[in-house]
Amino acid sequence: MSRTIVTMPGDGIGKVVLPEAIRVLDAVGFEAEYVEADIGWEFWQKEGNALPQRTLDLLAKHPIALFGAITSKPKDQAAGELDPALKDKGFVYYSPIVGLRQHFDLDLCIRPCQSFEGNPLNFIRRTVEGFEEPKVDVVIFRQNTEGLYAGVEWTDPPAHVKDALNTHPKFKRFYDVPGEDLAVSTRIFTRHYTNRIVKKAFEYADKFGYSSVTICEKPNVIRETSGMMREEGKKIAKEYPDIALKSTNIDAQMMWLTKNPEDYGVIVAGNMFGDIVSDGFAGLVGGLGFACSANIGERCAIFEPTHGSAPKYAGYETSIVNPTAMILSACMMLDHLGEKERAGRIREAVATVLKEGKVRSYDMMKMSGSPDVISRGAATTTQITDAIIEKL
Numbered sequence: 001m002s003r004t005i006v007t008m009p010g011d012g013i014g015k016v017v018l019p020e021a022i023r024v025l026d027a028v029g030f031e032a033e034y035v036e037a038d039i040g041w042e043f044w045q046k047e048g049n050a051l052p053q054r055t056l057d058l059l060a061k062h063p064i065a066l067f068g069a070i071t072s073k074p075k076d077q078a079a080g081e082l083d084p085a086l087k088d089k090g091f092v093y094y095s096p097i098v099g100l101r102q103h104f105d106l107d108l109c110i111r112p113c114q115s116f117e118g119n120p121l122n123f124i125r126r127t128v129e130g131f132e133e134p135k136v137d138v139v140i141f142r143q144n145t146e147g148l149y150a151g152v153e154w155t156d157p158p159a160h161v162k163d164a165l166n167t168h169p170k171f172k173r174f175y176d177v178p179g180e181d182l183a184v185s186t187r188i189f190t191r192h193y194t195n196r197i198v199k200k201a202f203e204y205a206d207k208f209g210y211s212s213v214t215i216c217e218k219p220n221v222i223r224e225t226s227g228m229m230r231e232e233g234k235k236i237a238k239e240y241p242d243i244a245l246k247s248t249n250i251d252a253q254m255m256w257l258t259k260n261p262e263d264y265g266v267i268v269a270g271n272m273f274g275d276i277v278s279d280g281f282a283g284l285v286g287g288l289g290f291a292c293s294a295n296i297g298e299r300c301a302i303f304e305p306t307h308g309s310a311p312k313y314a315g316y317e318t319s320i321v322n323p324t325a326m327i328l329s330a331c332m333m334l335d336h337l338g339e340k341e342r343a344g345r346i347r348e349a350v351a352t353v354l355k356e357g358k359v360r361s362y363d364m365m366k367m368s369g370s371p372d373v374i375s376r377g378a379a380t381t382t383q384i385t386d387a388i389i390e391k392l
């Protein structure tokens, strides 16, 4: 059966890695029609909108998409790069990927961090005898639409907001701070979405055989929001007697993840802590070149590498960036579509290439990125994909 997949290469190396993932999907025999959608800096500059309505319409019709990366810049810099005809017309830059998550209510962000044997970037730990390399197999479930990133914030909050906040006894000491010296960012959790992320985490653990789900928040201090997630965890855990419920604080978790990463399976967190802990674990398994992710809602799902557009490598005549994060994101799309066998074959091919260690990106060879890494033995983007395809 053929499907339509929307592709959004976006900016910079997004344009490089996305076509590589499609080559791999073709090679594994996945049949689909790909429709490219406009997103990113070019459309901000030309149209004053990095996420044009036609892209939203296309996704509403074909709700499965691969996304590369976009370039975001601070508001004033963005305004300065607008087409002169559009300047001072009230256009404001918003990150299109954040826009997509909100528009399509992509509330579940899933970020697997799994070490592949033979990857020289894997985390190693010192022991009395020498070194050991713990196997990391963690999947982070990050709430993607609420919390500290929901955007409900002010500098110099309006008087009625201040008055409302002042009904809380702990706000008293902030009340007389001059407006321009007072910034407030809210952290809103709703039970519906908190329950959903925790529930999906347990379902995932159950389906893929993980023995624990860890709620990683800070309920001892952030009692209401973190507390709600912990409560939902306790409730849902009762339905899964074979899966251990653990609870960690985000700060302690960042320390433990390098001490005993093998003790964690599925981890659930709110938006910001999920962002932090997933970058932490990604660092143990090779970093941005390997970090894949899925943004999933009830009616739409978008799969993307965690990395950005890496502008400094975008203009290379021969690309040196690692396409693996994008390829593994495409595997997550296959999983989502029920194409487990094909996803498994791709992961096995990636694993074999890493284990053999003959084809390695510059960062895997401890080089800093520059065009001459190729002459010093680093593989090009295309060579890495070719090696994976050969194993298929």
Ligand code: NAI
Binding pocket: 068, 069, 070, 071, 072, 073, 097, 288, 289, 304, 306, 307, 308, 309, 310, 311, 312, 320, 321, 322, 323, 325, 361, 363, 369
């Ligand atoms: P970045 O992820 O683009 O790059 C950081 C560094 O990581 C790069 O300089 C490079 O050394 C390395 N790197 C990234 N991807 C790699 C790959 N596939 N293979 C090998 N090395 C890789 O983050 P940065 O530099 O902070 O941001 C650049 C632009 O990307 C900004 O405009 C930012 O707003 C945007 N961005 C977009 C994201 C998205 O599209 N979801 C996520 C993060 C940043």
Ligand code: MG
Binding pocket: 275, 276, 279
């Ligand atoms: Mg991040």
